[in-house]
Amino acid sequence: MIVLHARPSPGFRAAVDAVFGAGVVVHVDEAEALDGVADAITVLLHVLTPVTPPFIASAPKLRLIQKLGVGVNTIALDAAREQGVAVCNMPGTNSQAVAEMALSLMLAVLRRTCFFDARTRAGEGWTADPAELDSVGEIAGRKVGLAGFGNSAQRLAPVLAALGAEVVYAARTPRDVPYAFWPLERVIAECDIVSLHMPLTEETRGAIDPLAMKAGAVLVNTARGELVDEARLVEALRSGHLRGAGLDVFAQEPVAPDNPLLALPNVVLAPHIAWLTPETLVRCLEVARENCRRLATGEALLHKVA
Structure with a gap:
């Protein structure tokens, strides 16, 4: 059967x-x-x-x-x-879908898509404080770090480069690709956007400390929630240390209704459907x-x- x-x-x-x-x-x-x-x-x-x-x-x-x-x-x-x-x-079967979802989360955070969508639906799209527009941004000109360089990251990298980003990556070993190979710690500390494409192992569990990321950076996770210290992610988002996050995965799934990430306005969320x-x-x-x-x-x- x-x-x-x-x-x-x-x-x-x-x-x-x-x-x-x-x-x-x-x-x-x-x-x-x-x-x-x-x-x-x-x-x-x-x-x-x-x-x-x-x-x-x-x-x-x-x-x-x-x-x-x-x-x-x-x-x-x-x-x-x-x-x-x-x-x-x-x-490789889900690489295209995951790459596209990671890109969509980056764009949604940078352009504050959810915020402006909700205001527009409420008839308030043209009445937001103009200062809200100071917190949007573009991929072009930003340094994007791919933590892990498997199939999905390899599909995503040339798209980001075509949009004008400087792409760097961390992996177990360097690849013959036109992107800089950096240690994971440097990717976390220096990149404007960090996108996770790593497997979850005992070595990678909790390996991403959001408070060690560059101030004003964006974290995108379409890999596994347990890669990230979630309590410190909440702290980094609440304090404004991070600009925002795009999350398709969480430490506990399904997400508990009282998970503080659900209440944060600078987070774009999805229920583990990047691959789907x-x-x-x-x-x-x-x-x-x-x-x-x-x-x-x-x-x-x-x-x-x-």
């Missing part, structure tokens, strides 16, 4: 049936536990709901956990290895179908991480 554990839209459901065949994939809403089907699952199509050691232990037929995306920090990798369950991801476009989903499903075929025939799986 192939199970998709997610809350799919009608379009996503139709895409699943189009790629796999009608009725081949069983849908279980992400709000529901998988206990009722654990005995029968052979392939789990995983989005974000954590795959825990107890679940893996309760699924004797499980042979593949296929991440629809890249990050596997929500999967108990050690438990999967112990049970002989393969774990695969699909690097119909185009991305089709690309993901095609990789998942191919790995299901390979699993059945005993061929090497694509993008196996465990």
Whole structure:
């Protein structure tokens, strides 16, 4: 049994049936536990709901956990290895969508899109204090630091350069690209905009201290919320140390209603949907179908991480 554990839209459901065949994939809403089907699952199509050691232990037929995306920090990798369950991801499938979302968050923060949208809808678009316009800005002429230089950052970099930004990046090793390679600490300290494209590991958890960023800078996070010290991010935004932030991810998801980030006017927010476009989903499903075929025939799986 192939199970998709997610809350799919009608379009996503139709895409699943189009790629796999009608009725081949069983849908279980992400709000529901998988206990009722654990005995029968052979392939789990995983989005974000954590795959825990107890679940893996309760699924004797499980042979593949296929991440629809890249990050596997929500999967108990050690438990999967112990049970002989393969774990695969699909690097590159969501890079276009994430790159575009990071760019849109940068622009929304710099141009204060949410602020002016709300005022315009309320009939107050032309009555704002003119001083409000002093806090908008352009990407051109700014130094943009890409923390991590994987597929999404590589797509984003030439767009930013074409808009007139000076692009620098931090990564494990330098690349043969026309952008300066900087240590992460320098990117954080000196860039006007810092966009996160790093995986979440024990080494990167909490690695971004917003109060160590340049005064007046913008933080954009479409990677993982736990990369950032969220309490210090709130402090940096409240105090005005940071101009603003564009956040698609959070330390705790779903975000608690009392999370102070929700009340800050200099933050643009989204519910972890940077990767989520119909185009991305089709690309993901095609990789998942191919790995299901390979699993059945005993061929090497694509993008196996465990």
